[in-house]
Amino acid sequence: MKLFYLLLSMMLVAVAVGEIHKAEGQRKRNALHLGCALYDFDENFSMAPTVSVAQLRELIKTAGSTVRILDATYRERPAMSREAFQADWYGKVEKAQREWMSDAYLKEHLPNAAFFNCEAATYPGQYEKSSLYPADIFAQYVRLLGVNKGDTVVVYARGACSGMLWAARAWWLLKVYGMERVHVLEGGLDRWKAEGGQVVDGPATIQPGNWDSSAPDAKLFVSFDDLFGNPAKVNDTYPTQINLLDARPAGQFNGTEPLSFDPNGAPGFHIPHSLNIPLPTLFTQGGELKSEAELAQILTTAGIVSSKPLVTMCNGGTQASLLGLACVKADKQFRLFNGSLREVSLRAPQLISDK
Known part of the structure; x- marks a missing residue:
């Protein structure tokens, strides 16, 4: 009889432990589904x-x-000089x-x-x-x-x-x-x-x-010198080992709309070999970024080469940040050219040569 009660107790404990594990598993799955702060269980959300x-x-x-x-x-x-x-x-x-x-x-x-x-x-x-x-x-x-x-x-x-x-x-x-x-x-x-x-x-x-x-983490941004080398010797040969993604509106990229910065004599409207991905193309009608798969397809359709790193740019770095956010949602890493075309126009406007 004692053996019977011992075995019964062991069975009840096992069932209880199983239920606890089941409940904990469901809690973790719920946390994963809801995207809450249980980072130990939801690395994707974090x-x-x-x-x-x-x-x-x-x-x-x-x-x-x-x-x-x-x-x-x-x-x-407020408007003021740099000085x-x-x-x-x-x-x-x-x-x-x-x-x-x-x-x-x-x-x-x-x-x-x-x-x-x-x-x-x-x-x-x-x-x-x-x-x-x-x-x-x-x-x-x-x-x-x-x-x-x-x-x-x-x-x-x-x-x-x-x-x-x-x-x-x-x-x-x-x-x-x-x-x-x-x-x-x-x-x-x-x-x-x-x-x-x-x-x-x-x-x-x-x-x-x-x-x-x-x-500042150099893996998340690039400088003018990173892209173009010594500004005193820069020419119009743009390095083609990266995907340079231009987040500006299509009209600014192709010249049907005026640039939003002083071009300083730049002969064109965008950097040679750059790819235009206007921000509105990234959004659903409901105002959210499109899905990972849809964003990845947008990047592919724009012409990126998957073996080359992504660099985002725009006029002054802000639109490039949002394009970078979309890249990360598409499971693509990027670096941001913070100076963007404003810096290029001040240091080497001849690089803004494509029309």
Whole structure:
């Protein structure tokens, strides 16, 4: 009889353990399906460049205070010379954050979202419209937004490209300084509201964070010299060992629309051998980036050579960031030419030669 009860007890324990494992397995599968913050079980989500509204809601629910939401709505830097910026604003990120606040953000934003100002997080360089600060200055800026080490960051915006243009720029800046868990909200603020998401007004109450940045990751960007060599000896022979993807509108690429920068005598409208992928082609009618397979097909149709690395460019680096986001969603790595055509027009306008 004792043996019977012993065997019965062992069977009950086994069943209980099996049920626990079954429930835990289902919990993990649910976490994977919802894209929540269980990174041990969902490496794909932790690396995914974008999240849906449903995924963001679940992330907030499950990860709570370790989720930081950033509103990257564009707020133009006040007009001033580069010299004036260097004298009065360089590195003064707290002052810029305070005085260059976005009225659109103050009118409505996601609950607890901090305002990420791409113009305050960068500075006007000699050739680049938005140059990268040293790591310590960028880290100081991001801490102002309440970001802590290990946080998961979701960036959204409003306006151009379903609110994803400037969100993608903020995403790239955070990635280039070493942040791993950073995502862009598909469809931006409009999608959030359309799916019943709450918005609030006024500034969010933010406690400074402790996030630290690394030096800009050279695997995520290229310089003019990387592409063209010594500017004193540069010629119109463009290196063909890469796929150079131009994110500008087709009209600017082919010359039926005016360039948005001073061409400085450039004889053409785009760099030889570059491939044009206008941003609107990347989106669904609902305002989200297309699927991984669809985006991969767009890149293939544009003419990329799969064995060559991808470099994105545009006028000044912002549109190239969104094209880069699409590349990553298509499971393609990229590097961004931050100076883009504005820098080329200032240093070697003869390279803008194709029509």
